Amino acid sequence: MPTAVLVALGGAAGALARWGLSEAAVRWLGTAAPWGTWGANVLGCFLIGLAVPTLGAGDPRRALAVVGFLGAFTTFSSYTAETLALWDAGKAGLAVANAAGSVVVGLAACALGIALAR
DSSP states (O other), X not given: OOXXXXXXXXXXXXXXXXXXXXXXXXXXXXXXXXXHHHHHHHHHHHHHHHHHHHSOTTXXXXXXXXXXXXXXXXXXXXXXXXXXXXXXXXXXXXXXXXHHHHHHHHHHHHHHHHHHHO
């Protein structure tokens, strides 16, 4: 199967998974914080940590999983927009916690994924 098709299929699945996670987060946790985006980014960091050491650069599964699925599942643009929206809404503490927490927990999740994959 052509690599572009694998990336497109992975991207479609990742986008649907991201949407589903965001919908579930709103139902379960409410809208006080962007939990869906936070969860997608942390889980995505963990999954890429698992995938990168095990899938070589030329492996078609890497195009499907890392570029396609995880590229669509994680979302830096939503993270930044939601952080600024919290700030603009006068929730400076939550905005800073979201910004810093996403980076720190994302790095930890990726490191854990790499450690488990090795």
